[in-house]
Amino acid sequence: MHRTTQTSRRAPGDSPQRHGRPRARRRTRALVGSLSVAALVTSSAIALGAAGAASAAPGTLLSQGALTEASSSESGGLGPRFAVDGDRSTRWASSPGDDQWFRVDLGDSFALDTVVLDWEAAYGRAFTIQVSDDATTWTTAATVTAGTGGLQTLDVDATGRYVQLVGTQRATGYGYSLYELQVFGDGTPVEVPETPVFDDEVTHHEFQANCSFSHFEKDDPIVFPGQPGASHLHTFVGNRSTDAFSTPESLFASTDSTCTVPQDHSAYWFPALYRGDTPIAPDIPMTIYYKSGIDDYTQVVPFPAGLEFVAGDMMATVDSFRTAPGAVEGWECGEISKSWSIPDHCDPGSQLNLRYQSPSCWDGKHLTPGAASHMGHGTHMAYPVAGQCPMTHPVAVPMLEFKIAWPVSGDMSDVRLASGSDQSWHYDFVNAWEPKVLAALVEQCINGGLQCNPRGYDLYKPHRGTVLDEDFNLVG
Numbered sequence: 289m290h291r292t293t294q295t296s297r298r299a300p301g302d303s304p305q306r307h308g309r310p311r312a313r314r315r316t317r318a319l320v321g322s323l324s325v326a327a328l329v330t331s332s333a334i335a336l337g338a339a340g341a342a343s344a345a346p347g348t349l350l351s352q353g354a355l356t357e358a359s360s361s362e363s364g365g366l367g368p369r370f371a372v373d374g375d376r377s378t379r380w381a382s383s384p385g386d387d388q389w390f391r392v393d394l395g396d397s398f399a400l401d402t403v404v405l406d407w408e409a410a411y412g413r414a415f416t417i418q419v420s421d422d423a424t425t426w427t428t429a430a431t432v433t434a435g436t437g438g439l440q441t442l443d444v445d446a447t448g449r450y451v452q453l454v455g456t457q458r459a460t461g462y463g464y465s466l467y468e469l470q471v472f473g474d475g476t477p478v479e480v481p482e483t484p485v486f487d488d489e490v491t492h493h494e495f496q497a498n499c500s501f502s503h504f505e506k507d508d509p510i511v512f513p514g515q516p517g518a519s520h521l522h523t524f525v526g527n528r529s530t531d532a533f534s535t536p537e538s539l540f541a542s543t544d545s546t547c548t549v550p551q552d553h554s555a556y557w558f559p560a561l562y563r564g565d566t567p568i569a570p571d572i573p574m575t576i577y578y579k580s581g582i583d584d585y586t587q588v589v590p591f592p593a594g595l596e597f598v599a600g601d602m603m604a605t606v607d608s609f610r611t612a613p614g615a616v617e618g619w620e621c622g623e624i625s626k627s628w629s630i631p632d633h634c635d636p637g638s639q640l641n642l643r644y645q646s647p648s649c650w651d652g653k654h655l656t657p658g659a660a661s662h663m664g665h666g667t668h669m670a671y672p673v674a675g676q677c678p679m680t681h682p683v684a685v686p687m688l689e690f691k692i693a694w695p696v697s698g699d700m701s702d703v704r705l706a707s708g709s710d711q712s713w714h715y716d717f718v719n720a721w722e723p724k725v726l727a728a729l730v731e732q733c734i735n736g737g738l739q740c741n742p743r744g745y746d747l748y749k750p751h752r753g754t755v756l757d758e759d760f761n762l763v764g
Contacts, residue, residue, distance in 0.1 A: 347401050347472025351451070355393040357679040358382060362463060371466045379408050382455075382463035390469060391452040393679050396477035397421050403430065403442045403451065404472070408465035411437030414457035415464075419448035423682065426452070435459065447478055490737030493585035495729050497554075498573040498742055499525040499547040504560055507532035510596050510657065510716050520706040521560040521567055525574050527720065530555040536594035536655075539720035548573070548742040550760055553720035559707035561640070561694050567706070568694045580734050581648030581687030583675035588648075588684045588734045590726045591719040596656045597669045599646035599688070600714025602707050609711035613671040616643040616689065619710070621697065629710040634697040641693050642713060648687035649677035686734060690715055728755045728762060 356368035360383040368390055370378035382388040403417050417430040429444040429451075437459060451471050455464050502524045509532055512518035516532040524530050529542040539553050547554070556576065560567040580588050599614055609615055610628045619627040619642055622635035634640060647669040654668035670681040677684050696703055705712055719726075732755045733740035740746050744755025757763055 348475035349470060350394045350398055350400075350473055350475070351392050351469065351471040354395060355673070355679050356380075357391045357393075359387075359389045360385070360463070366465075371469045374468070376406065376467045379465055379467045380469075381408070381410065381465040384458075384461065384463045386455060386457050388455045388464050389452055390464070390466065391423070391450060391679065392469065392471060393423075394449050394451065394471065395674070395676075397447055397449040398473040398475070399447050399478060400429070400444050400451070400471060400473035402472040403444055404468070404470040405440040405442070405453070405466060406468040406470075407437040407440065408467055409437070410458070410460045410462035410465040411435060412453070412455045412457070412464050413459040415453055415455045417442055417444060418452050418454055419444070419446040420450045420452075421448050423450045423679070490585075492739035493588075493734045493737050494577050494579040495733035495738075495740035495744055496742050497547055497549060497552055497576045497578055499545070499552075499556060499576060500573045501525055501569045501571070502528045502530070502546045504567055504569070505531060508557070508716065509534040509555070510598060510718070522557040522706070522716075523560045523567070523569065524555070524557045525570075526552065526554050526556045530557065530718075534718070536596070536718055536720055539718060540593075540722075546573075549725065549756065551722040551725040553722070555718040555720065556690075556715065558690070558692065558715035559705045559713065561696070562702075562704050562706060563696055564702045568696055570693060571695045572693060574693070575691040577689040577691070578686040578729070578734065579645075579689055580684070581645070581672050582677060582684045584684075585737060586735050588686060588730060590723065590730045591685050591721065592650070592655065593719065593723060594655050595650070595685070595719045596717065597646065598657060598714055598716050599690075600644060600712075602712045602714055604709075604711040604713075606711055609713070614645040614647070616645055618642070621700075630703055630705075631700055634700055636698050638697045639693045640696050640700070640703070641691065643689060643691045644713060644715065646688040646690075646715075646717070647671045648685055649681035650683040650685050651681045652683045686730060688717060725756070725762065 351372050352374050354372055356372055358368035358380060361367045362381040362383055366379060366381040368380045371380035371390065372392055380390060400419065412435050414433045415435065416428050418426040419429045420426045427446060429446040430442040453469060458464060504521055504523060506517045506519050506521050508519035508522060509530065512532060514533055526545055526547050527539050527542055528544040528546065529539065534555060539555055542553060543550065545553055562568065582588065601608065604612065606628050617625050619630050619640065621631055621640045622638040624631050649670045649672055651668045657667055670678055707714065729744050732738065732744045736752065738746040738749060738752060743760065746752055754763055
């Protein structure tokens with residue numbers, strides 16, 4: 289059994305002592321947070337100070353404010369993030385059950401030396417502490433089989449980015465409950481192998497799925513399924529069969545698409561743009577980039593069959609549209625860019641453009657926005673955080689970047705979106721790609737670090753080959 293240290297109570301004013309042979313890695317002591325208890329730690333690296341705070345030596349506190357995830361939470365006010373907020377008046381509490389887990393993402397891999405558990409009354413009798421670099425392969429760093437709760441200190445000697453507590457036996461009839469879980473270690477991230485760059489410098493990781501205008505319709509099979517005419521007017525590109533009754537299955541069965549790659553049966557639509565009372569159809573193919581939204585582009589996987597999502601916010605304000613993670617350049621025309629409203633005037637002969645990126649992290653469970661929401665999980669898609677997918681949405685899928693162009697210029701005072709304000713821009717997507725083709729394009733172009741045309745060919749790196757031949761058949 290791994291050695292664990294339980295604290296014993298001491299009177300206020302007693303001086304904490306640190307016993308045992310000094311650790312090889314000596315570091316500055318770090319505060320353990322605003323714990324209200326006072327305790328004397330013997331044979332450990334943690335001691336509570338007279339002011340009611342706890343300090344750990346050696347080690348830097350790495351976990352406070354980090355991303356968290358848990359197998360369950362008793363309620364919204366007892367979620368996992370409350371166990372790393374440095375506030376002992378809050379806590380995480382799991383649902384009743386022996387097999388529960390709590391996980392924290394440190395953001396980088398670190399050399400770890402100590403894990404501190406500040407248990408509420410519902411503590412763990414038997415559990416392990418596990419560490420991982422990728423949240424997939426785990427190494428057990430500590431094992432406890434006779435826990436007694438309270439303030440518990442575990443010495444660990446491991447390196448990793450993710451740390452999780454895996455409970456196997458509760459001490460009470462409730463679940464597991466922690467005021468704080470704190471991870472200490474060397475504050476300098478451990479160097480990890482660089483992302484492979486194959487045989488060329490990587491500057492892009494994308495391919496294009498260009499699609500022309502198909503039709504206008506006041507339909508929206510995601511928001512108003514089975515309700516023809518219920519939405520504002522939309523511009524549809526891609527699958528010509530898309531209407532209020534479309535499903536992933538019906539789209540996949542239809543081979544009539546305006547996309548360059550015939551194996552892309554997907555549906556793409558967005559609010560129609562009006563000039564006065566006339567909807568304006570795009571007169572050139574729309575550029576739809578499939579890109580990596582995360583730093584490690586080798587980890588992007590194809591969309592699951594039937595995935596549906598909406599990018600953008602119909603209720604956005606100028607400020608929220610400007611700062612939205614998907615707003616790339618805003619409205620553009622001529623020499624104008626980063627305009628968060630439709631320009632009043634565009635150079636004659638230019639076109640109005642808009643670029644917007646979709647969320648690219650999937651929860652791995654739900655295929656539609658409604659399914660996630662109805663299950664109490666919010667949305668099934670999220671934007672990356674600091675180049676990484678959050679732990680709640682761990683699956684990196686392609687990031688769509690729409691670049692839409694409309695043939696309007698000159699006086700733009702009568703140009704508007706069907707959805708309302710200039711900031712109400714959004715677009716919808718239903719994946720109906722033939723899986724083998726999408727998987728091959730993702731592997732060749734996104735994972736391979738290329739700048740591909742719709743056939744999966746990089747003009748600047750012709751030696752890397754192509755996915756589809758000139759007749760759009762899979763190569764090899």
